Amino acid sequence: MSTLTIIAFGVALAAVVGLCLGLPDSWFCALLALACLLGGVDSVLRDLRAWALAFLASGAMLSGAAVYAAITTGRSGRP
Template identity: 50%
Template sequence: MSTLMIAAAAVGTLALIGGVLGLSDSWFCGLLALACVLGAADCAYREQNGYAFGLLICGAMLSGGALHAILAAGREQRRQR
């Protein structure tokens, strides 16, 4: 197992443990997006282009989810004022 894949697995595991313990949605999605990008880098290095492309798309969608969670939390804070 390569160093990139070990890092991706560690970040993904950290995100899942944090999700169980109540980590905010923005951090959860951000950590999973990072894990996807690290996995995609490993797949690209191994020349598995289909997997790399799929992981990059998943990472982009999770990044969008993290951005949405940040914006929604900001809107909620403005409503409470």
């Protein structure tokens, strides 16, 4: 298991634990996007094209969800 994979698992675990402890949705999605992008980079380095594409696409969708959550929370005034 490479260092990037271990870091990606750690970030994903931190996101899930943070969600259980009341982490805002924008932070949760941003941390999961970071984990997906780290997994995608690791897949690119290992030359696994299908996994890299899947990780990078899911990372892009999660970063869009994080931005959307941050904007809607800012407009409604909820913490």
